[in-house]
Amino acid sequence: MYWIRQIEVLAGQKKFTNLGENGLEIEFDVPFNDKKEPDVSSVTIYNLSDATINDIKKDDYLYLNVGYKGLNNLSNILTGEIEEANTDWQGxxxxxxxxxxxxGxxxxxxxxxxTYKAGTKASQIxxxxxxxxxxxxxxxxxKNDKVYKLGKTIKGKASKSLSQLVDDTESKMFINKNRLVIRGQKEGYQTGFVLNAKTGLIGIPTLNKDESGDKTEDVAKEKDKKKNKETKKTWKVQCLLNPKIxxxxxxxVESKAxxxxxxxxxxxxxxxxTMELEVEV
Structure with missing residues (x-):
C-alpha cells in the first residue's frame, strides 16, 4: 500500500505528476509549525520545457498534493503563493x-x-x-478574549497588529494552507490517529529537553517565562508521510520509548x- 508514491503539483495553469508515461521527477520540502510567521516551502520539478517554465509566474498559486496510490489518499499538503522560480542545470x-x-x-x-468603539472584543478585531x-x-x-474597555485603534501592517492581539490574549496563531488558526497554546485538532510501527512509525521517538530559562511556553506573559520552573519537554518522532498529520x-504515539x-x-x-515531527504532551 505504501510503495506507490503519488505526487501532484498544480502551477502555471498546468498539472504535473510523478506517475504515468509523462511522469516527472518532483521533489519537495514543506515545513510547518505553530509560530506566527508564514512557512516557506520549496518544490523542485525536473526537465520542464522552457515554455512551461515561463508559465510559472511569481504571485500565482501553487498546490501540492501527495499520497499513496494504493491507499487512494491523495491530499493537499501545501497551498501558497509562488515567491520565485529559478532554473539551473544539475548535471x-x-x-x-x-x-x-x-x-506570505x-x-x-x-x-x-x-478605530474600534469601547467594549470591542479582541476576537472581533x-x-x-x-x-x-x-x-x-x-x-x-x-485563550483570553480581551475586551478593550476604552476602544482600540489599529493602524498599519495587519500582520503586526494581529500578532500583538495574539500576545494580548495569551494565545497562539499559525497559518496553514492559507488558513488562520488562533487558539490556546495547548489546544489542537482531535484526529484519532494512532502512530505505531504498523501505521508508519519509523525508529524510536527521542526526547528533546529545553534547558533554557524560558521553560514552557504556556504562560500568561512573555516576562513571566523565566518564573516558570517546569522544563519544556518535546519528542522527536519520525514516520512515513501522512498528509493528514x-x-x-x-x-x-505507541512505541517502546x-x-x-x-x-x-x-x-x-x-x-x-517521510515526516519529522516535534510533539509535546
Whole structure:
C-alpha cells in the first residue's frame, strides 16, 4: 500500500505528476509549525520545457498534493503563493525550484487602519484583520478574549497588529494552507490517529529537553517565562508521510520509548515520503 508514491503539483495553469508515461521527477520540502510567521516551502520539478517554465509566474498559486496510490489518499499538503522560480542545470537534468510562501505576500503588505468603539472584543478585531489578510478562518478562539474597555485603534501592517492581539490574549496563531488558526497554546485538532510501527512509525521517538530559562511556553506573559520552573519537554518522532498529520494534530504515539497522546508542534514533509515531527504532551 505504501510503495506507490503519488505526487501532484498544480502551477502555471498546468498539472504535473510523478506517475504515468509523462511522469516527472518532483521533489519537495514543506515545513510547518505553530509560530506566527508564514512557512516557506520549496518544490523542485525536473526537465520542464522552457515554455512551461515561463508559465510559472511569481504571485500565482501553487498546490501540492501527495499520497499513496494504493491507499487512494491523495491530499493537499501545501497551498501558497509562488515567491520565485529559478532554473539551473544539475548535471544532465534541468531543475526548476519553486519557492512558495503560505500567505506570505499579504502578511508582508496588507494594512488596516480602523478605530474600534469601547467594549470591542479582541476576537472581533482579529476577524477583520483576517479578512484584510485574505486568510480562510479555521478558528478564532483566543485563550483570553480581551475586551478593550476604552476602544482600540489599529493602524498599519495587519500582520503586526494581529500578532500583538495574539500576545494580548495569551494565545497562539499559525497559518496553514492559507488558513488562520488562533487558539490556546495547548489546544489542537482531535484526529484519532494512532502512530505505531504498523501505521508508519519509523525508529524510536527521542526526547528533546529545553534547558533554557524560558521553560514552557504556556504562560500568561512573555516576562513571566523565566518564573516558570517546569522544563519544556518535546519528542522527536519520525514516520512515513501522512498528509493528514499537520500543525496542532492530536495523535497517539505507541512505541517502546513512549506511549501517550501528543500535540504536533512542528514538522516537515519530505520528498522521500517521510515526516519529522516535534510533539509535546
Amino acid at each position: 544532465l537534468d534541468k531543475a526548476t525550484k519553486i519557492t512558495v510562501s503560505d500567505g 505576500k499579504k502578511w508582508r503588505t496588507a494594512e488596516l487602519n480602523k 482579529m476577524q477583520d484583520l483576517a479578512d484584510v489578510l485574505s486568510y480562510e478562518v479555521v478558528e478564532i478562539k483566543p 499537520e500543525t496542532d494534530s492530536i495523535i497517539k 513512549v506511549n501517550g497522546t501528543f500535540r504536533v508542534i512542528s514538522g516537515k514533509y519530505g520528498h522521500d515520503f
